[in-house]
Amino acid sequence: MVEARQSPNPNEITALRTKLPPQPGNTGRWGQTSQDKTWKYLCLFVSLTLLLVVIISSVVLSEVLKRTKQMQKEVFQLKEKVSQGLGDAGHDRDFMRGEVFRQMKAVLAGNETSCEPCPLGWKVFQGSCYFFSPDKLTWTQANDSCVQKQAHLVVINSRTEQDFLTSTGQVTSWIGLFKEGQKGNHKWMDGSTPTYINWDSKELHDNITAPACMLMHSYGHWSDFSCELGRFAFICERRQNC
Incomplete structure (x- = not known):
């Protein structure tokens, strides 16, 4: 008589599997290998x-x-x-x-x-002739007037020259100094930069955004003003012929 084969207990199979060591390629609990x-x-x-x-x-x-x-x-x-x-x-x-x-x-x-004497109506100082015009013109017009006289708007290079100009008792006048916009550098008519300056401490001459031209007041100090809006007297200068 054949003996009936007993089916394995599922609980025993599960317990046996948990005791077995991980086999190569086993993905483990999270489905990842150590190499991954x-x-x-x-x-x-x-x-x-x-x-x-x-x-x-x-x-x-x-x-x-x-x-x-x-x-x-x-x-x-x-x-x-x-x-x-x-x-x-x-x-x-x-x-x-x-x-x-x-x-x-x-x-x-x-x-x-x-040296030849200065023209009639001009004043001489240290080899230059100066013309103090009472005409009220814009800066551009004043410069054109000086050019017609074979001169240019005055270029002030020293305190001595400044004192001479102030001593004449001239009214507020244009001089040959200008700047190109707020960030521009100040230049004389001959293209040089000022080696001597005499700014008016009461004026904020760097705040003008438009191109500005320089005025010399009767007391000698300088300040900016719009080149074309103002009309003032002016001073021309030219070297003596020797």
Whole structure:
């Protein structure tokens, strides 16, 4: 008589499986192998490293661009100073050359009065002739009037010259100084920058946004005014012929 085979108990099978060690390729409880976890950690590390590199590169690049712009600005300013210095040097050279020429002519003539006298109605001071016009004109009109007289609006180079002009008792008058807009530099008619200034402390001459021209008040101080809106007297200057 054949003995009937007894079916295994399901609880025993489950208990036996839990005691068995994980087999190769077993996905474990969460469906992941150890190799998968290693790759994930490696990818996370590489991603964080790349992100850090990108952040550092952005900061460094931003700083480099900032320094480059600053250096370009400094180079531009240096070029402007050099150009202005060359212009001023040329102006001073021409002035000194004229003075030497006049002195040589005076010595050769045997006296110091070999220069031609200033035209009638003009005043002489240190080798220049000055015309004090009472006509009320705009700055542009005043400059054109001086050009017609073979002169230019006065260029004031020293305190001595300023004192001479003030001593004449002239009313508020245009002088040959101007600037191009609020950020522009002040220039004389001959293209040189002022080596002597006599700003009116009560005036905020840097706040005018439009191109501005300079007035000399009767007490000697200077201030800005719109070139075309005001009408004032003016002073012309030209060198003596020697």
